[in-house]
Amino acid sequence: MNRESNGYTFLFATVMVVLVASALAFAATALKPDQEANIKKEKMQYILKSFGVAVERDASEEAYKKHIISEVVFDENGTEISKDAFTVDIAKEKGKFPIFNAEKDGKKFYVIPVRGMGLWDAIWGYVSVDENLKVDGIVFDHKAETPGLGGEITQDYFQKSFIGENVFDANGNLQGLKVVKGYQGKDNKADGEVDAISGATLTGNGVTEMLVRGLKPYEKYLKSNKK
Template sequence: MEEKSVNKTNSNGYTFMFSVIMVVVVAAVLAFAAISLQPTQMENVRKEKMQNILSTVGITTDRDGAKELYDKYIVEEVAITEDGTVDESVDAFKVDLAKEIKKDVGEQVFPLYVAEVEGSRYYIVPLRGNGLWNAIFGYISLKDDINTVKGATFDHLGETPGLGAEITKQWFKEKFSDEKIFDSNGNLVGVSVVKGNIDVSDKDDNQVDAISGATITGDGVSDMISERLKRYLPYFEQQKGFKVATR
């Protein structure tokens, strides 16, 4: 009797059934863990988004302090349509730009965040475009003249470490501070990432120096800044005190 029991546990069928049961159990545990952790993960993503928005206007914080500072400094969240009007039915913060940019321009809404810091007003525009291997994205803030860059932050899904991935570094982001997005003729051109000996003191040339060996990523940054900002031009032109002679 004992021998039959030993043979049974050593059989291929027993091994197969044991493996199936273990796979089912492990899958169930992982699924439960994923569902349980989802609210926490979503909250972390939300707070990280707040951190990135705030960083463009010089406010740094950890995740725990992000909500409080966001509520303090971000005074408006608006979703803008193609003609520059505000769609009050849309929660701007919840707009998924990755999905939005796949729509026709006329169907898109464009989120905008307005900050007030120490008496100064800033307009923060979300960015998304294409790098060398995958999507690049970030935020750029404009001072109340709607021409001068206050700050910018960038991230990516798959750029090359040491090359295109350098767009996340502070030294690269700092280059955009005080650059202009309109040229001397009033054309909205954004800020271009350009190879060469760019004069870093010239903040009216609409250019910053490129990252060596990351031309395609740099071009992607240039394109997404100009493409996204142009979508907000109808709204900006309606703002009181907007003085840039646009074309």
């Protein structure tokens, strides 16, 4: 075949496209198990970090087995439907509410996954509540919030501001957790409120909505496990 002909050029281009596509497909298939394993380990890191256990990714499975003593999934009526909380994707599986029962230094914690919308895209996190129904720790992440503004929800100073906050009010009703612009409560840990991030009002509103809505289905479970 004449290498300078249009037919040869078309055939060559077609063969190259097929070869490259095949190589990419093979690479994606070969890498998928590693990608899934990394996603699993990262999720374990989030859960562990929420109650103060910070480990490297490769150590997450061992730490998870050590500190997570049980898992529960229940429906909107509070009926237990499974003990495999880890595989539940709350973004896709509506009506399923997973919770992770953890233990560290002889103390028990209840880790609750939450998910919502920030200014630009999804935000999510894990809230660790102790036996007195106070926040022991919290971890947030996001897909596309603005660096230096809404993206600050991933920073320690913001996440630590929730520690010690009461999830329930004085009457025993779940009040959730709220991000408040111009908050004046200072060290008041009874109101479930923390100061907002400057310049990130809409992201803060998304965090509030996520936490109030996301914690509500766990009210009955948390009350029944209060120390």
